[in-house]
Amino acid sequence: MSDITLNAAPKVAEAAPRTAPISQIGFVGWMRANLFSGWLSTAVTLALGYFIIRWAIGFVDWAFVNAVWSVPNNQTQACRDLRGVGACWAVITEKHRFILFGTYPFEEHWRPALCVALFVGLYVVSAMRRFWRKELALIWAVTLAAIGVLMWGGVLGMPYVPQERWGGLVITLILATFGLAFAFPLAILVALGRRSKLPAIKAICVIYVELIRGVPLISLLFMASVMFPLFLPEGMNIDKLLRAQIAIILFAGAYLAEVVRGGLQSLSRGQYEAADALGLSYWQKTGFIILPQALRLVIPPLVNTFIGFFKDTSLVLIIGIFDLLTAGKTAIIEPAWQGFGIEVYLTVGAIYFIFCFAMSKYSQGLEAELNRHRAR
Amino acid sequence: MSQTTIDPRSLRAPPRRPLRLSWSDERVRAIVWQILVVGLLGAILWWLWSNTVHNLEVRRIATGFGFLSREAGLPIAENLIPYSPTDTYFRALLIGFLNTLKVAVVGIVLATIFGTLIGIARLSKNWLLSKIAGVYIEVIRDLPLLLQLLFWYAILQGLPGPRQALNPVDGVFLSNRGLKLPWIEWQDAHSYALLAFVLGAVFTWFYRRDAIAKRILDGRPRPVWPMALGCLVALPLAVWAAAGAPWTVDWPELRGFNFRGGLNMSPEYFALLLGLTTYTAGFIAEIVRAGILAVPHGQWEAAQALGLRSGQVLKQVVLPQALRVIIPPMTSQYLNITKNSSLAVAIGYQDIVSIANTTLNQTGQAIEGIAIIMLVYLSISLSISLFMNWYNARIALVER
Numbered sequence: 001m002s003d004i005t006l007n008a009a010p011k012v013a014e015a016a017p018r019t020a021p022i023s024q025i026g027f028v029g030w031m032r033a034n035l036f037s038g039w040l041s042t043a044v045t046l047a048l049g050y051f052i053i054r055w056a057i058g059f060v061d062w063a064f065v066n067a068v069w070s071v072p073n074n075q076t077q078a079c080r081d082l083r084g085v086g087a088c089w090a091v092i093t094e095k096h097r098f099i100l101f102g103t104y105p106f107e108e109h110w111r112p113a114l115c116v117a118l119f120v121g122l123y124v125v126s127a128m129r130r131f132w133r134k135e136l137a138l139i140w141a142v143t144l145a146a147i148g149v150l151m152w153g154g155v156l157g158m159p160y161v162p163q164e165r166w167g168g169l170v171i172t173l174i175l176a177t178f179g180l181a182f183a184f185p186l187a188i189l190v191a192l193g194r195r196s197k198l199p200a201i202k203a204i205c206v207i208y209v210e211l212i213r214g215v216p217l218i219s220l221l222f223m224a225s226v227m228f229p230l231f232l233p234e235g236m237n238i239d240k241l242l243r244a245q246i247a248i249i250l251f252a253g254a255y256l257a258e259v260v261r262g263g264l265q266s267l268s269r270g271q272y273e274a275a276d277a278l279g280l281s282y283w284q285k286t287g288f289i290i291l292p293q294a295l296r297l298v299i300p301p302l303v304n305t306f307i308g309f310f311k312d313t314s315l316v317l318i319i320g321i322f323d324l325l326t327a328g329k330t331a332i333i334e335p336a337w338q339g340f341g342i343e344v345y346l347t348v349g350a351i352y353f354i355f356c357f358a359m360s361k362y363s364q365g366l367e368a369e370l371n372r373h374r375a376r
Numbered sequence: 377m378s379q380t381t382i383d384p385r386s387l388r389a390p391p392r393r394p395l396r397l398s399w400s401d402e403r404v405r406a407i408v409w410q411i412l413v414v415g416l417l418g419a420i421l422w423w424l425w426s427n428t429v430h431n432l433e434v435r436r437i438a439t440g441f442g443f444l445s446r447e448a449g450l451p452i453a454e455n456l457i458p459y460s461p462t463d464t465y466f467r468a469l470l471i472g473f474l475n476t477l478k479v480a481v482v483g484i485v486l487a488t489i490f491g492t493l494i495g496i497a498r499l500s501k502n503w504l505l506s507k508i509a510g511v512y513i514e515v516i517r518d519l520p521l522l523l524q525l526l527f528w529y530a531i532l533q534g535l536p537g538p539r540q541a542l543n544p545v546d547g548v549f550l551s552n553r554g555l556k557l558p559w560i561e562w563q564d565a566h567s568y569a570l571l572a573f574v575l576g577a578v579f580t581w582f583y584r585r586d587a588i589a590k591r592i593l594d595g596r597p598r599p600v601w602p603m604a605l606g607c608l609v610a611l612p613l614a615v616w617a618a619a620g621a622p623w624t625v626d627w628p629e630l631r632g633f634n635f636r637g638g639l640n641m642s643p644e645y646f647a648l649l650l651g652l653t654t655y656t657a658g659f660i661a662e663i664v665r666a667g668i669l670a671v672p673h674g675q676w677e678a679a680q681a682l683g684l685r686s687g688q689v690l691k692q693v694v695l696p697q698a699l700r701v702i703i704p705p706m707t708s709q710y711l712n713i714t715k716n717s718s719l720a721v722a723i724g725y726q727d728i729v730s731i732a733n734t735t736l737n738q739t740g741q742a743i744e745g746i747a748i749i750m751l752v753y754l755s756i757s758l759s760i761s762l763f764m765n766w767y768n769a770r771i772a773l774v775e776r
Contacts, residue, residue, distance in 0.1 A: 034503035226742040233427050234431065314522045342534065
């Protein structure tokens with residue numbers, strides 16, 4: 001082997017390494033690149049910065065500095081004297097139990113509070129991938145039954161509370177969670193039906209989905225509140241909450257079915273053909289091969305759809321069911337507290353936001369995790 | 377061009393077997409299952425129907441749509457066409473339908489503009505602008521629309537009365553009676569000018585199509601803009617000037633306890649429009665952002681390498697591809713605005729749902745009232761999706 005000598009350049013004293021100029025790195029460099037990269041960008045940054053600071057000072061003044069936090073026994077004069085320069089958080093101090101629990105008996109408020117905790121626990125457990133197995137259905141059944149027992153009472157020394165007195169946050173969670181628990185199996189059946197080769201079954205599923213998706217939820221809720229009683233034989237009656245729940249299930253079923261169908265369509269034909277080649281029956285093929293893959297694909301859009309329903313349960317306000325938003329709206333009907341809607345809606349909004357934001361962040365994280373094998 | 381050879385055996389029709397009356401025959405199973413499902417569903421529907429008929433008889437509720445021609449006697453605050461409480465239910469429902477369209481159409485236009493701006497802001501290189509757009513999108517999408525509507529309505533109701541109305545710009549008044557804007561006094565000349573504009577637009581469209589067709593033949597560019605300028609600006613202006621060029625602005629002014637003149641937006645309409653626009657804009661922004669990101673960077677670079685100007689890059693290369701991704705989800709947002717406008721009933725804007733609801737309370741004819749609501753929304757939904765499907769098919773990728 002011949003020795004190859006690279007033509008050595010005349011030796012120069014190695015320059016001592018220098019740090020990059022201060023204007024290119026660190027905080028200053030970041031600001032130059034991201035906030036002041038040109039005259040337009042600079043102008044936008046300055047204008048936005050000015051508005052944000054002004055708005056933030058105004059908000060802090062209104063919400064904290066000038067705010068009234070409590071008033072003695074419904075004397076709202078102190079709040080009225082503010083004339084809008086400060087928030088009247090006294091309405092929350094006074095009414096927070098009513099907004100959270102509605103007309104549930106005051107001494108028994110620990111029961112709906114415990115139910116809310118159970119619901120949150122159920123969501124957290126369902127969100128963890130290590131619990132994604134058959135036992136999860138059992139956990140759901142047991143928790144939902146426990147919630148029913150807690151809310152109604154009448155056993156274990158808990159006094160019976162009729163359903164008309166339930167209200168507040170727990171109703172929102174009941175409508176959303178029970179809605180999902182029943183709508184999801186329905187949605188799977190409808191999605192399978194829509195891709196079925198049997199013309200009659202396919203037609204029924206298509207009509208159901210398109211009909212429900214073409215009309216607003218309100219029309220279904222109206223139907224539940226005024227038409228359902230006409231559908232049933234005389235003497236048979238189901239209460240208002242259950243009727244609204246049925247409407248929400250029918251509504252959610254159609255939308256979830258479309259999400260599930262998306263998952264079914266995105267599976268490659270090879271999966272279906274391989275299952276057929278193995279000689280599996282339709283239900284074996286669906287249960288063991290198709291659904292486990294299809295459902296896993298659509299978990300992020302399912303969570304997004306669920307966020308939608310969680311928000312949509314607030315529509316029951318229009319037919320007079322006492323959910324979180326209705327409780328908030330009712331709290332300011334009393335003459336003494338009229339006109340403090342902004343404070344109440346901000347508080348109620350914060351509760352909705354916490355739930356939806358957590359779900360949305362979870363869905364984004366999950367999507368990134370499930371797609372990790374695709375990222376190269 | 378390579379063509380795969382087709383195995384002639386695969387073209388043979390599968391052998392036709394005679395139908396065996398046995399559970400092991402797939403076709404028999406299919407028929408039995410379908411009969412079972414349809415029969416069960418039919419039985420349930422028939423049961424519900426017979427209950428309903430019985431209940432209606434027992435409660436002596438009339439059926440049919442005869443009530444539509446009766447006098448409604450319900451006052452409606454906002455009407456696009458003349459209405460008085462002595463008019464029929466049909467006319468009242470028609471007004472409700474027009475009110476729904478009024479809020480939905482304006483909402484769709486505003487939400488598209490606003491949402492596109494936010495979507496572009498979200499992609500901005502300016503960190504602050506992008507973050508603000510991101511926070512807006514996240515917050516607005518995580519709050520129920522109904523809550524937002526009630527919130528806006530509460531804010532509008534908390535505004536001072538007409539005498540102390542906020543007056544940000546000359547002629548614009550914001551008070552607890554709603555928003556007042558100056559508006560030109562509509563005269564015949566304006567209608568003629570509008571007609572000229574529409575005719576000009578139709579002509580320009582055909583002219584452009586013709587210019588493109590000719591350009592494809594010989595490759596010479598034929599600018600469309602002089603003709604467009606003439607038809608869309610000069611022609612309407614000429615018609616307007618020929619009709620006497622009337623120009624009177626109707627300024628709102630305080631008379632007694634309320635405003636007179638100008639364009640009036642009731643607090644209900646304003647709150648609904650504001651809520652629908654800001655809410656849907658959050659969703660549209662995400663769609664626009666995803667659409668722009670869906671165009672690979674190589675497409676921009678390739679178009680620039682071909683020597684296209686930056687406007688051409690956007691118009692000829694990027695937008696056609698981005699629109700393909702944007703149109704289908706945008707359609708469902710437009711449908712959502714229309715369906716969500718039904719929340720008007722919660723803040724007292726008299727749309728079709730609100731008026732149909734009052735009607736069914738007054739007449740007791742629940743089934744007919746709800747059927748009307750559903751029919752109206754189904755037909756609106758169907759028309760929007762037909763139109764958007766047509767548009768989508770027009771811009772869809774044509775594969776060889």
